[in-house]
Structure formats: structure tokens, C-alpha cells
Amino acid sequence: MFKFFSGFRKEALILLRDISGLILVFLMPMVMVIILALVQEFGWNTLTSEPQVQVLFVDLDHDSLGVQIENGFNSSRIFKVIKSVDNVNLTQEKARQLVFEGKYQIAVIIPENVTKRIRNKIQLLVAKTMSALTMPSLDLFKDIFNKDTIEVTLYFDPAVRNSFKNAFISSLKEKNARIESKMVFNTFNNELKRQFPQFRPPDVEYSESVNFNEVYPSGKEHEIIPTSTQHNVPSWAIFAMFFIVIPLTSSIIKEREEGSLIRLLTMPVSYLNLFLAKIGVYLIVCFIQFILMVLVGIYLLPLFGIPAFDPGNQYILLSVMAITSSLAALGYGIMVGTIAKTHQQAAAFGSVSVVILAALGGLWVPTYLMPPIMKHVATFSPLNWAHAGFLDVFLRGSDFMAVSHELVKLFIFFLCTIAIAIVYRKFKPPIGS
Amino acid sequence: MSDRPIIEIRDLTKFYKGSDEPAIKSISLDIYPNEIFGLLGPNGAGKTTTISILCGLFPPTKGEVTIDGMDIRSSIDRIKHIIGVVPQDLALYPTLSALENLTFFGNMYGMRGILLKDRIHDCLKIFGLEKVAHKQINSYSGGMKRRVNLIAGLLHKPKLLFLDEPTVGIDVQSRIFILDYLNEINKLGTTIIYTSHYMEEAENLCTRVAIVDRGNIIALGKPAELLIKHPEFTNLENIFLHLTGKTLRD
Incomplete structure (x- = not known):
């Protein structure tokens, strides 16, 4: 266990000393959620005073x-x-x-x-x-x-x-x-x-008889109005979480290129242990990222005239959802970082694949608007599972059982990606093959 | 020299995927405890492949290797406790200090607490790095980095130390210091397997050398023995050139 903690400490030190990288990791998703929320809110809604x-x-x-x-x-x-x-x-x-x-x-x-x-x-x-x-x-x-x-x-x-x-x-x-x-x-x-000259038309304006009463069924005691913020914050939080693939793959490839991985593989420590140390540190990064995004939704977005984000009160379930989604993202990052041969490969494949998975996951276009074949494909995207889970928690007020399917799928995805990385490294050492 | 080899290599062959030519061809070799064994050869001769197999980085295609009586295929986890590796690349974390790097690598060998702290302190003192122990590696000179690289491989006092070009690209002072230190730990019982392109260095340091080329061992023995065998040459470098040719290698 102390090997894990030593690896964790090493990873944390490396990350903390890359101040600019760290700022980007936390700042960019916050900027992204603000900009995208602004664009989406003012693009479609009628809340602004000025016509658009x-x-x-x-x-x-x-x-x-x-x-x-x-x-x-x-x-x-x-x-x-x-x-x-x-x-x-x-x-x-x-x-x-x-x-x-x-x-x-x-x-x-x-x-x-x-x-x-x-x-x-x-x-x-x-x-x-x-x-x-x-x-x-x-x-x-x-x-x-x-x-x-x-x-x-x-x-x-x-x-x-x-x-x-x-x-x-x-x-x-x-x-x-x-x-x-x-x-x-x-x-x-x-x-x-x-x-009929005696006819006197009634002095009333015809008004519409039917009013459409919007009701959003929710498991919560108080009804949550699904504003664009309620959709945007979880969507972009998941997107940012999966973009952890970029710094994570960079860390893996850097370790390999600098030769430290070769040295580590000659030492009595398992590759899994090395992974877990990285996962531990980056899991904290993802979790902080998620909290920051939620805080942006609650406190910053209202400053731009956008409805505040309502995180509800299921903090434990929310944390479990965030951790499991982060693990899925980290597993994916570990897998891409292990298989990719160069920084360029990892960055290109990592970012593009996350964008594709996000599109499939319904982060941009809701899956219910997709054609049947795409709806089917979407069910294979981990971002779709994470998104569905977060919407269940944020908009439907679902309990643990209701999101258990998503949690299990995300965790299995994490285990599978880690297993692929370990097997790949076992049969494809960083030098020779 | 002890009777029982610390490394026994039998019929060792390695094919890389997609290559018709083996990187090493049926090499058989014994290395004995307390030797400083030099593995010499031009680029692509098979030196790094051989060392990588011995360190457990990847398995051989064919052949048997035992280290200290343990089979490399079945007992690699145990073998890793008794070997130290100093790779040719500076396998260090540049944004960590020497102390942080060495603490991490020491931990990976299972060392911790005061034992590790004292060992790191001693090593840094011996290698003249005590005063810069807290500075990040990226602020070090090439020679200082090489010294930390070496310490990282021998912190746990390995029985067997693999060195891949440990003196490449450093100043004469650092080189002499490292070679003297290697002699010293060898006298204390560490067996050293060493690769280098510096023939003079190998001639002075090694108790025995193997010249490998195109995956074959083409000469094996003590440097003095090889000189006797090839009386027309006055040093190991000339013998090396005679045996491997002057054609440029990739």
C-alpha cells in the first residue's frame, strides 16, 4: 500500500509543480461552462431584455x-x-x-x-x-x-x-x-x-381556452424547472471530466519517453499499482473540477443573467455519480495513454474521441432527437451513461437505485479499460515487442 | 570467481514482431558473481535487447535464463528485488528534486523510513549531491543527472546491477567518479553488467567482456585474454573494429 501512496505523492508533486497546466485543467472547463451556458441560454431563451x-x-x-x-x-x-x-x-x-x-x-x-x-x-x-x-x-x-x-x-x-x-x-x-x-x-x-339588426355581438375578446401547464415529474419534494443551466452544467462537467484524458495521457507518455517507466518496470512494483497512483491523483482533480463546475453554475452563471443551477440535496449520490464518471474517464485516459505511441497520437485521438463520445452521449443534441440507429449507438457511450445518471439526479431527483444501472456500467467500463491497458502493456512492453 | 554463475543464459533468441532477423541469435553465456561484465557492440548488435530480457522488460522468444538460480519466466517478481537497473536515458522526473526522485524509487524497491532516508543521504553525500538534494532535477548539469540516475539504480544495494551506457555525455570528472564508484561497489559484492561504446573505459573497468554483433557473441573473455588472442592489436577498440568492421551502423 505504501508503494501506492508513494506513487500518489509523486504524481501529486508533478501535477502541483506544473502550475500553468493545473490552471488550465481547472480554469478551462469553468470558462467552457460559462461560455456554452451563455451561448445556449441567450441563443434560445427569452430571458434577455434585448431582442437577439x-x-x-x-x-x-x-x-x-x-x-x-x-x-x-x-x-x-x-x-x-x-x-x-x-x-x-x-x-x-x-x-x-x-x-x-x-x-x-x-x-x-x-x-x-x-x-x-x-x-x-x-x-x-x-x-x-x-x-x-x-x-x-x-x-x-x-x-x-x-x-x-x-x-x-x-x-x-x-x-x-x-x-x-x-x-x-x-x-x-x-x-x-x-x-x-x-x-x-x-x-x-x-x-x-x-x-339580424337586433343582434348585438358580445363585447368580449375570444381568448384561448386551453392553457398548457408545464409539469416536470420529479422524485424531489420541490419541483425543479429544467432550465438550460440544469442541462448545461452536468453536460459540460462530464465533458470536462473526460477531457482529463489529455493531461493524463500526456503524463503517461512523458513518463514513458523520459525512461522512468522502463526503470519502474524493472522494479518490484506492478503496473496496476503505478496506474492506481495516477488514477488517485487525477480522480481528485476530476472531482474538484466537478465541484468547481457546480459552483460556477450556482454562483457565477446568475451574474450573467442565467438561472442559477440547483444541485438538489442528494450530495452523496451526486458524489458517487461524479466519482464513478471520473473513474470511467480516467480508465479511458489510461487506456489511450498506454496504447498511443506519441503525444500527438494521444492528443488527437483522445480529444476527437471524447468529442465523438460526447456527441453520441447526447451532450449536444439530446438522444431522443437522434435517429433510431444513433440512439442505439449512443447507448454504448460512457458519456451517455454519465449524462443520463446526472440528469436523473439533477432533474428527476432519482435515488441510488434509479441510477445504479449507469453507475454499474461506468464502473465496468473503468475496469475494462484498465484491464485492456494492463494486458496491452504486458504483451507490448514500452521498448521492443 | 565463484563456480556457480549468477546469470546463466542458454540458447537465448529474440525475434521482434514483424522482423525476419532475430535481434539475438541463440546466445549462451554465464556471468559469475562479482564480475564486471561488459557487453560491447555497435548499434543494433543486441546489447539492449539482452539486458532488457535479463531485467524482465520482455520475454525471450526462445531459450532459458536463470538469475541467481531463479528462472526469468517464472520468478521475475523475485528477481526484480535483487537487480538494479541504470537505463541509458535519464529515467528521472525532472520537476522533482533528487531527494523526491530517490525516495520514490527507493519506495518502489520496498525501502522506507529511516533506512531509506539514511541510504539516500549517504548516496547523495558520496556523489557530491547533498547540497542540491532539494533542487529540481531539471536544474542539474548533465553529470549531476547521471549521478542521480546511477544512485536510483543502486539505492537498494542490488546483488546485480545493469548499467546501460552510464557515462554517456558527461564530463571526464563525473565519468571517472562513476567508474571508481562502480569498482568500489563491485569489490563489496555487486555484480555489474555494463554496456558501453567507450572501449577504453570497458577495457579498464571490466573483468570480462563479450563483443556482440548482429545478435551473436563474436568474442568473449577478459580484455587481456582478447589482446593475447589478437596480438596484432594493441587495445580493445582495435579488436572491436576488427571484429565488427568499420561499416556505419544505424
């Missing part, structure tokens, strides 16, 4: 639809309506050009007479309905149809992501549906008033 997305708006209609869509944008706080550029009113062609050049991402062109055309369609519909009600035998509008197709043109910068584009179109369709239903309602009222 500028929309070129060309209203050739100058009637209800154009005005109400413009008002809708202005009240959304996500979009800022731009009607003129360089003090020149926009035309359809100019708007198209500006989007094409990538200067603006979206342009909305409301065509001429669009409100009038919608109104005509509605009036025909209302007239048909009223006729069927008041003079059913005559069927005056039997052969009259309005097949006018009304198109609102939207220009999108090709760089705009599909998910954003779809969200924008959905929002626009929703606005249009509200405007049209209001027009139908008003037209009916007017027609009824015309035909």
Missing part, C-alpha cells in the same frame, strides 16, 4: 396581417423587426440580397393585398355558412369557390439551423392562425349583425 434575432420585415400589405405579425414579433422579445437599412426602406429584392449576403438571417415578405385576399376567402366561407343557415333550399353559393393560394415569402440564410428555422416558421404559423381565427370571428359577427 433581427428580422427583415417588408410589409407590402399595409393592412391587418402585416401589422399584427409585426406587432407579434415586437412583443416576442426574441426578434427585432428591421424595416429599413441605412435609412432606406426595405424592398423585397433588397431584403433577399441582404439575407443572401449573410448580413441578416431571416426576411419576411408580406405580399400586397394579402389581408384583403384572406378577408375575401373568409367572407365567402361566412356567406356560405349563413346562406346554409338562413336559406338552405336555395344553396346560392353552391358553385362558388375561392381557390386563391396566399403565400408569405420567407428568406433564410443557409447558415440558419433547421431547428431554428422550424421553430420560427411554427411561431409564424401560430400567429397567422390567431389572426385568421380572429378575422373569421369578426366577419361572422358583422354578417350576423347585418342579417
